[in-house]
Amino acid sequence: MPPTLKSVVTYSHRELPDVSQLLGLFRQAPWAKDRSLDDAKDMLQHTDLTLCAWDGDHLIGFGRVLTDFVYRATIWDVIVDRAYQGQGVGTEIVKQILNHPRLKRVELFWLCTRRPGFYEKLGFTSKEQTGMVWSRSKNSQLE
Numbered sequence: 001m002p003p004t005l006k007s008v009v010t011y012s013h014r015e016l017p018d019v020s021q022l023l024g025l026f027r028q029a030p031w032a033k034d035r036s037l038d039d040a041k042d043m044l045q046h047t048d049l050t051l052c053a054w055d056g057d058h059l060i061g062f063g064r065v066l067t068d069f070v071y072r073a074t075i076w077d078v079i080v081d082r083a084y085q086g087q088g089v090g091t092e093i094v095k096q097i098l099n100h101p102r103l104k105r106v107e108l109f110w111l112c113t114r115r116p117g118f119y120e121k122l123g124f125t126s127k128e129q130t131g132m133v134w135s136r137s138k139n140s141q142l143e
């Protein structure tokens with residue numbers, strides 16, 4: 001790991017990541033560890049905005065957004081490579097999403113997380129609304 005990480009990490013929302021590098025990050029997150037190459041390719045194609053953190057050409061962080069660009073945006077899959085965690089990369093990914101020029105009109109950003117502490121530091125709150133989740137694997141009786 002480089003000693004002056006902040007100076008070597010670059011952030012980009014224009015370059016889509018190489019899918020195999022992205023799967024390397026997904027393997028480090030419990031909810032994404034079993035994702036396949038083909039599904040991840042499809043997901044990237046249909047994602048409105050991605051934010052990648054790079055150390056040279058090595059993908060070290062990722063986050064993505066689904067949005068109507070006006071009223072609502074949801075943030076998904078914010079992950080930082082274990083070797084680079086705790087150095088501000090995750091914070092920068094979320095800040096760059098919230099300040100992205102194409103998302104300036106968005107009223108409300110939503111996300112689901114098992115790590116509320118990280119997002120509370122960035123101004124997210126769980127007090128205003130109740131999020132609900134419908135899981136296909138737990139609702140097979142409706143199909």
Ligand SMILES: CC(C)(COP(=O)(O)OP(=O)(O)OC[C@H]1O[C@@H](n2cnc3c(N)ncnc32)[C@H](O)[C@@H]1OP(=O)(O)O)[C@@H](O)C(=O)NCCC(=O)NCCS
Pocket residue numbers: 028029077078079080081084085086087088089090091092112113114115116117118121
């Ligand atoms: C959560 C995650 C994205 C944070 O990225 P990071 O680059 O390590 O975070 P930062 O260095 O920007 O940390 C920012 C602050 O959040 C805190 N923080 C980091 N991870 C945290 C966690 N899991 N729980 C609570 N607080 C956390 C840090 O202590 C830091 O606080 P400080 O500014 O007071 O020192 C990263 O740990 C990760 O990828 N984890 C695995 C995947 C995951 O859980 N993603 C969450 C989305 S659901």
